Amino acid sequence: MKILGRLLAGLTLLLLPTLAAAQDFPNKPIKLIVPFPAGGPNDIIARVVGQRMSEITKQPVIIDNRGGQGGVLGTDAVAKAPPDGYTIGIVSASSLVINPTMERVPYDVARDFAPITLVTTVPEMLVVASNVPAKNMDELVALAKAQPGKLNFASAGVGGLPHLAGELLKLTANIDIVHIPYRGAAPAINDLLGQQVQMAFLDLPVILPHIKAGSLRPIALGARERAPTAPDVPTTAEVGMPDLLIQNWYGMIAPGGTPENIVNILNAVTNQAMDDPQVKQKLADQGLTVAGDRPKHFRDYITAESQKWARVIKAAGLETTK
Incomplete structure (x- = not known):
């Protein structure tokens, strides 16, 4: 002792x-x-x-x-x-x-x-260009499966969270979509607005003005709860993809x-x-x-x-x- x-x-x-x-x-x-x-x-x-x-x-x-x-x-x-x-x-x-x-x-x-x-x-939000006919996740997945390798998704660069979000969507939905990397979110959004690419996961604050303007169509928010700034957009859990949780x-x-x-x-x-x-x-x-x-x-x-x-x-x- x-x-x-x-x-x-x-x-x-x-x-x-x-x-x-x-x-x-x-x-x-x-x-x-x-x-x-x-x-x-x-x-x-x-x-x-x-x-x-x-x-x-x-x-x-x-x-x-x-x-x-x-x-x-x-x-x-x-x-x-x-x-x-x-x-x-x-x-x-x-x-x-x-x-x-x-x-x-x-x-x-x-x-x-x-x-x-x-x-x-x-949270990251999945949006599509205005010329994409899909209005929800089921329609987007069906469209991608009907045209394997034909739809592109943009990102702010290789290895960033928007890129990995698209890869996780491919794995979760078992679809074949092609990654198009850009040098930052701004040029990626420009090509989305110009309908050069079909979809992207991007930070909600970055794309919110374009959603409100109707120039980009929201599909789902990669979060557990809906965003107060976009209350009408369903979460990935609500559309049947609870593992597609994407948030920076x-x-x-x-x-x-x-x-x-x-x-x-x-x-x-x-x-x-x-x-x-x-x-x-x-x-x-x-x-x-x-x-x-x-x-x-x-x-x-x-x-x-x-x-x-x-x-x-x-x-x-x-x-x-x-």
């Missing part, structure tokens, strides 16, 4: 600096790395949530945009930062799930990051090895910021749904998303040599 007592006493002494640091955390500015250029969804979320976090903690939250390699460079900067809670990042499915599955990246997702919380989700997401992470108590403080601050009515409204105006959860749940969510998209990537033959 004396030995155990001395061991516990020694462990307490070792933990004292960490506990003291957590009690005093944060006492200086927090750097929030955005692995994409200013103006994109990650950046908008970071600035809206970061401003409220700054007000809560009484410390500046400094936005640091580090674009490059589809989010990989900025995400790697988080991985290599000191694990003290003063450098965190806001990342999306591309840098934590898709890129690590398709190619070699300089970080290990399970080892090099401490998930803080899922921040927001944004953004989450807060810290470097791996960040003390659990500091991660918990960051989790509490971020969730408090997201619970602010003005923050919720600003994000809703961008078509984003506020999430918020505990670190363990976010880690489990990342794992589940990785497994899901790894199956799609493998089935589509998109894996590259690592």
